[in-house]
Amino acid sequence: MPLGERAGDKSESRYCGVETEFHDDMPQLLAHNVSSGGFDFVVSPLMDPSYRPSLMDRDHGGSGVLPFAGSDLVLSPSHWSSHVVGKISSWIDLDSEDEILRMDSEITLKQEISWASHLSLQACLLPAPKGTSCANYARCVNQILLGLNSMQLWLRIPLLKTDDDSMDVNPTNLVDSWELWNSFRMLCEHHNQLSIALDVFSIPSANSLGRWFGESVRAAIIDTDSFLTNSRGYPCLSKPHQKLITGFFNHSIQIVVSGKPVHSLPKGSRDLAANHNDSNFDGVQGHPLRPYLDYIGYLYQRMDPLPEQERFELGYRDFLQSPLQPLMDNLEAQTYETFEKDAVKYIQYQRAICKALQDRVPEERLSMTSTVLMVVGAGRGPLVRASLQAAEETGRKLKIYAVEKNPNAVVTLHSLVKLEGWENIVTIVSSDMRCWDAPEKADILVSELLGSFGDNELSPECLDGAQRFLKDDGISIPSSYTSFIQPVTASKLYNDVKSHKDLVHFETAYVVKLHNVARLAASQPVFTFTHPNRSTKRSNQRYKKLQFEIPSDTGSAMLHGFAGYFDATLYKDVHLGIEPSTATPNMFSWFAIFFPLRTPVIVHPGSALEVHFWRCCGPTKVWYEWCVTSPCRSPIHNSNGRSHWVGL
Amino acid sequence: MPLGERAGDKSESRYCGVETEFHDDMPQLLAHNVSSGGFDFVVSPLMDPSYRPSLMDRDHGGSGVLPFAGSDLVLSPSHWSSHVVGKISSWIDLDSEDEILRMDSEITLKQEISWASHLSLQACLLPAPKGTSCANYARCVNQILLGLNSMQLWLRIPLLKTDDDSMDVNPTNLVDSWELWNSFRMLCEHHNQLSIALDVFSIPSANSLGRWFGESVRAAIIDTDSFLTNSRGYPCLSKPHQKLITGFFNHSIQIVVSGKPVHSLPKGSRDLAANHNDSNFDGVQGHPLRPYLDYIGYLYQRMDPLPEQERFELGYRDFLQSPLQPLMDNLEAQTYETFEKDAVKYIQYQRAICKALQDRVPEERLSMTSTVLMVVGAGRGPLVRASLQAAEETGRKLKIYAVEKNPNAVVTLHSLVKLEGWENIVTIVSSDMRCWDAPEKADILVSELLGSFGDNELSPECLDGAQRFLKDDGISIPSSYTSFIQPVTASKLYNDVKSHKDLVHFETAYVVKLHNVARLAASQPVFTFTHPNRSTKRSNQRYKKLQFEIPSDTGSAMLHGFAGYFDATLYKDVHLGIEPSTATPNMFSWFAIFFPLRTPVIVHPGSALEVHFWRCCGPTKVWYEWCVTSPCRSPIHNSNGRSHWVGL
Incomplete structure (x- = not known):
């Protein structure tokens, strides 16, 4: 059953799972954990962990039946798919030096995924890569992904505080687990069924954590070890952990509780909700992890309801829209x-x-x-x-x-x-x-006449045309406006653009309510227009070179494109805008704009991100071109406005 | 007139050009340089270098006729196109801080290219980028390229000996001009009409120079300053320069002589061919650069004629062929x-x-x-x-x-x-x-049964099937074979693959006579098969991780893919193969194989190149997958053999 009701929230994060050991009786496992335990789903091994294909062969033994956890008939298809996430055998190691282990791992992985998709499970949890090298694991998963039904594969990735987070200058060997994820998903070509289950070991800095909110994180695994004990003996979480969990809730990430109970509760106590206000606890001496679930539920229910505007915009989150063409088309x-x-x-x-x-x-x-x-x-x-x-x-x-x-x-x-x-x-x-x-x-x-990027609906061209009938000392409202861009991680947007399989969509700017994105640096101004414009050689062409620096505690991050905003001075100190640091509150006319990159760019801390934006004007249209020149060079996007332009 | 006849050679390098100043009478310019001067073509400014669009505007002056070098009627179209390469005004600077200069440069560049393509010139020479930043220049050229007829744009790039070449450990500010070229062409997305005119300033190390032979170099500009004086007062070149020029000839690169004559020849001397054997010199007191041309011609004619096998293979150079499918298809x-x-x-x-x-x-x-x-x-x-x-x-x-x-x-x-x-x-x-x-x-x-990559025509599977009827102590000839790969720069091959505009061609291995490629490191062994194979658990699946190191004096280079070879032990010390360092001489049954990369990878000296190759086997087919994991991660190529496979 869901963690609770939160007005307006329809996201997946209402559901909470539990990681279990292998059990050959799946109905009993579900009865214990879901029906009476109160969890919404289990993350459970599908195959006996002692199984090794190479040993099987040598014995010529058995009936050829693989040691799966129960046949598909022990549960109805809908029970399998709504309550079970398959946990792939954690012993597999596809990048081992041991060739037999590699071979066994590949066979097992393929057998288990095949079985899970036979059961129409919604997801399988893949064990974390064992070392820093993961090419063979990724090759095998990629082969699977290309033939997979709609099942998601959650790659388990440890969430760690790295030395970078603490701004320590001493280099250590502690690998940033984001790099591991990044290698894996790049080898799998950003496949949209490959996502992340973060295994929370420690809490990195806000910037380092923030990266993940632009990635495809589906679940966060919290071990019972992470819990503290409150004055009455019940599990609770530290403030940073509470903030972390709330962050997960806000980004539609499901919590999975893992581990053994480490709190011995007062015997027979009915007061599990001791230091939190609300609980659905029914008094049954039930699941040993129930107090942890209850605490997670408490955190969920404690969140503020979604504000009206957020609720209104919920359906637009991370949904790409084509910008208006107000000059060429008439609005409806x-x-x-x-x-x-x-x-x-x-x-x-x-x-x-x-x-x-x-x-x-x-x-x-x-x-x-x-x-x-x-x-x-x-x-x-x-x-x-x-x-x-x-x-x-x-x-x-x-x-x-x-x-x-x-x-x-x-x-x-x-x-x-x-x-x-x-x-x-x-x-x-x-x-x-x-x-x-x-x-x-x-x-x-x-x-x-302003668009999300200020001049992108051709306000400059229109007002240049209108200023003929403005007195020499007349006033234009707005008197000026400036566009801004900001580098972002936005894997959802990238995959949506990519799904069109053409160049045009990669060279189009979209209007979008940004939600699951990581903003990698403060935004910077791009083009400014001032009205009236009395200069004799005026041109609305613009060229701007920008340099961003990613905070060093972020670690490396993936740049999928740029969020664009505007700020306008209407008159003197009266402004209007959506640039995050100065945005006019409670205004809903504009979402941000998003300029994608054809190939995502990895940005390392300390190396500058250099970006070029052009506003180009032709006889019948205006368009933007953009590119990255550091840390690597992208092609020039939208050359000659071949993919995206605004008609005059 | 061509530099001479070289048996078998039909390449462009037979032609030699001369760089000239602006002249408003093009027929006279051609008469002087081509008809009487003996050069095959001129590289000449098309527009008066004093022209500036912004100055024109201010004066409201003139008839609106741009100061081009003569109308299109002064020469026949075929004269324009065979004898004139347009030299774009060298003052242009599109990445200047000065906005007016940038604007003037863009207008001028577009006007001149437009005029050159109106004249159907075969090529224009673009001035070298002025600084290290070239994004706006590249943006403008890219816009031009997308609308261009078949004209080539030669970007002038200085050929310099950098500090890296001398293995000096002191870092300096001297920029490797390859980086400049690389930035420019990446921004222009490897456009196949954008190529290079190397301006020879100094001679880099063999490895550093070698990179260029995998790039699209069309011309090499030699200044008269580079020439020495022989004992009789005539211009000649140092041994390294001679070797350089011969290298250009061998890679179909045309020579352009530039600069003022710096040798004062003995008056009235008819003996221009004093220390070289052959010359077409006609005795007329003609073009002041004629002795330089004659010397270049002498170097050309001095080269050995192409060997029989090379001549036979000429038509196959850098031409991609699909490998045979000898099991599925019957040979003709x-x-x-x-x-x-x-x-x-x-x-x-x-x-x-x-x-x-x-x-x-x-x-x-x-x-x-x-x-x-x-x-x-x-x-x-x-x-x-x-x-x-x-x-x-x-x-x-x-x-x-x-x-x-x-x-x-x-x-x-x-x-x-x-x-x-x-x-x-x-x-x-x-x-x-x-x-x-x-x-x-x-x-x-x-x-x-061997293919260019050894096992790629399924010799292992065939011989595994045949060894049933080999005696236990029987002999297989070949007794083993090994495949090899080598990282290469091969822009021509890359562009040919890209021209298909699909994924399939980027994930196919091709048989190809490699010619204009740069071999970036020694080849390394990949997969070995031994016959007969008596192991009980035999599998013909293979996985190999390889690390290459690019010699530090190479500088950075572009990796377009991998050349593949094989070496086979027929029996004991009798081998057969095409791996370059051990290749069997005068054997023509196999060209190399080429595995492309979907996105070319820049390899920096000192950073390891890590590559993975898999040989995968299914019930009906065998295929390769490959990827790069360092210095960056490529996607896994040809997953599940989706693009390229060999049928069993």
């Missing part, structure tokens, strides 16, 4: 509807417009001056409303032109103006701002 | 014909059979003993003949079974036996050796 009503609901954004606009109006018209000239404000790209009118509210708030008189190229939105605009009685103030213009012949010049130009 | 008459001509191979077999017969039958028992010899895979009979000749040579009595599965070859065998009158000695068996029910056991089993 549904899209306008969604974006208009973003109250925070329009409050910021209103604040900016207020300040601009106050600067433009001093108090003493309030009554005689009327300000000409043009909303360019008015859509269905939210900025018209914000402007009028700003006028009311500041007592300034306004004359508004609402310019909109989408004739469908213009229909709505007309109704709105009529409904609100704004006919004397607002003039609706059904035209593209780049070719409209304005009857007078504007004091203030207000627009909301 | 043409194929038998070709292989039977390899006299050296059968002489080695005959020597081995002689020794085996002598060991088998002592002199004193000569008359009473008849040896049973079975040729398994007899084809059209060359080994039958070699066996009979060995019997005659040693005076041993033979009884031969000639086993052949190809019924077409059996027809020829029957005719041969009849024609030669061997009916009493030779029994022809039309059967697959793996299932033939032999009437008696053999003393000697002779086979020629």
Whole structure:
């Protein structure tokens, strides 16, 4: 049964498993651990650990029946698949110097996986590679993966605090287990059915741990040894461990309890929930690991419910969307509807417009001056409303032109103006701002043309076209905006891009609600645009070379691409943006953008990551190109905008 | 006019060019340098070097006609394309800190290339990158390459002796120009129209120079400063330079002479060929660089003519062929014909059979003993003949079974036996050796089932099947064989594989006459098979981990894949093979094999190259898998034999 209910959370992390020894009676094993023990699933060996193929041969013995834990008939197919994760014999060692052991290991591994997939298990747990070399193990697993049904293979990887984490300068031989995982998955070509079960030995630094949240971690194995004892004799976890477990919950990682009970509880005690508030404990003298499960359940239930916005965005997590093409395509009503609901954004606009109006018209000239404000790209009118509210708030008189190229939105605009009685103030213009012949010049130009990466929906080109009808001393809101990028590990996104098996998807920037990603360094500014732009030789082409440094305690990490953000100055100190360190809170109009890399790049601590971004402009389109030149060289992505571009 | 005639040589290196200054009268330039000067082509600027787009703009001046060297009408299209290589303005600097210079450079580069391709020039020479950073230059060139006709772009790269070459341990700032080239071409994704013009400044070590012969070098530019003066006042080159030039000739690299004449020749001298044997000099007081051209021509003509075998193999150089599938397919008459001509191979077999017969039958028992010899895979009979000749040579009595599965070859065998009158000695068996029910056991089993990689045509499986009818103390010829691999730079092969745009071709081993490759380290043994194989648990699966070390004076190099060879012990000290260090001379039955890598790997000196090869066996096929695990991890290639396998 799940650990509990957490409002909004539908992730796998509600389920908790237990690692067991081999038992030849699987129904009894499940009865003990699941039905009465309270765990959701067992991680159990499928084959008698004493079995060795080479010994079998020599004896010519037996009936040819392999020593599996029960036939497929002892449980219903759905019981097998929902409650059993197969644990592959841990003695296997495919990279041993001993050829017989290698051969035995390969045969056994293939037999057990074949049996597990016959049972339609959801996953098997593969033992951790024994040494630092794992090529033969990976070769064998890769062969299996290519012929596998939908079963996942969880590679057991120790989670360790390495010397790097402690910033110690003395080099030691302690290997970073991430490197082991990385070798293995690269040899298996990032196969999406190969994932990780972290075996928690110790807790690395936040940066080192953070890497894993961009990888495909499915389970975390906590040994009973990791638990402390509270004042009443019950198991509990240290604060760092609690934080670790909560981190796992937040990244949809299932907990598996492992090991022997190491706490002797007060006899007959019914008060297992002694120092935590809630427990489903039923009083039966049951499973010896039940107190550990209860504690994990307590941690789960103790978490805050998901905030409203997070719940709304849950379905978008790590889901790639193509960015809008607002110039070439007309937005649909549904899209306008969604974006208009973003109250925070329009409050910021209103604040900016207020300040601009106050600067433009001093108090003493309030009554005689009327300000000409043009909303360019008015859509269905939210900025018209914000402007009028700003006028009311500041007592300034306004004359508004609402310019909109989408004739469908213009229909709505007309109704709105009529409904609100704004006919004397607002003039609706059904035209593209780049070719409209304005009857007078504007004091203030207000627009909301920004994409997740700032200029990526061609705000610069549109506003360059519109500034013809802005007075020489006129104000543009926004007055400037800057894009940002940040290197990320994002194996889920990488695999989704890769699944299309073409170049185009690897050279496309996506809008995405980033969740299971590791942010490897602080973001850095890329391109800035300022409006109005009065320079005579203006070009919206840009080129930026960036250098990132990965914190040394992170260890090596995999770079799958770049998260992109923007920050805009609407007017003076009023800004709006999604760059993580300065993001406007509670705004939902923009997810981040994601620029993938065709080949993921391993970044080692201490070696610089050098990245180049270009904004290129042609007669009919604008596009980005990007590449990495250090620590290695990628090809130039999206050359000539061959894969992805925004039409003018 | 070409440098001269060299028997068998049809390569581009017969042509010699000259680098010139800008001249606005192209016909006159050609008349001077080609018609009367004797060069085959000029490398000349196409545009006035004083042109700057940004200055043009500011002046609003001119008619809008760009200052190109003459219109396309001043020469016929074929003159333009056969005699002019466009030299792109050398002032361009796309990675300058100065944005105006960057912009001017991009505009100019695109204008000049556009003009050159309008003229259908065969190539343009791009100036060397100015600094160590070349990302923006590469981005721009990459954009051009993607839209280019068949024109080649030669990137000028200085050939320098670096400190690494001199084995100096002091690190210096002198950059290895190979790194520059490598950055550039990786950013341009190994585009096959991007190649190299080496600008010879100094001569690096043999290993360092060797790298370039695996790269796409089209031209080598020799400055007149590089020439010495001989005792008669004429230009000549040092021995190392002579060797360098000969190396270029051997790798189809054209020479371009550059610079001002620095030798003042004896006035009116007609004896330009003073210390070289041959010259086409016509006595006209012509081109000031003519003595340099003559000297280059002298070096060309002085080379040995291509040997017969090289001439025969010329058309196969660096041409990828699929290996034979001799078990699944029956060879054709043409194929038998070709292989039977390899006299050296059968002489080695005959020597081995002689020794085996002598060991088998002592002199004193000569008359009473008849040896049973079975040729398994007899084809059209060359080994039958070699066996009979060995019997005659040693005076041993033979009884031969000639086993052949190809019924077409059996027809020829029957005719041969009849024609030669061997009916009493030779029994022809039309059967697959793996299932033939032999009437008696053999003393000697002779086979020629080896492929370029030894076991790759399934000799092990065939001989395992045949050894049933070999006496316990019987002899197999060959008695063992070993495969070898060697890391190579082979950009031509890589691009040919890549051109198929699929995975299959990157996971196939090819038979190929290696020519323009750089062998980065000595070859190492991979798999060995010994026959007969009497072990009870025999398996023909193999796994080998290899470590190569690139000589430190090589510098970094690109690994495109592995050359594969074999060496076989026929009997005792009689061997046969193509492994370079021990190859049997004048044998033409086998080219090397080439295992490509899906992504080329940069190997740095000092860091180990670790490679894994597997020979995998399934019920119906045998295949290889391979991967690199150091300095980086490749995916496992050809998992499950998905792309390439040999059918049983």
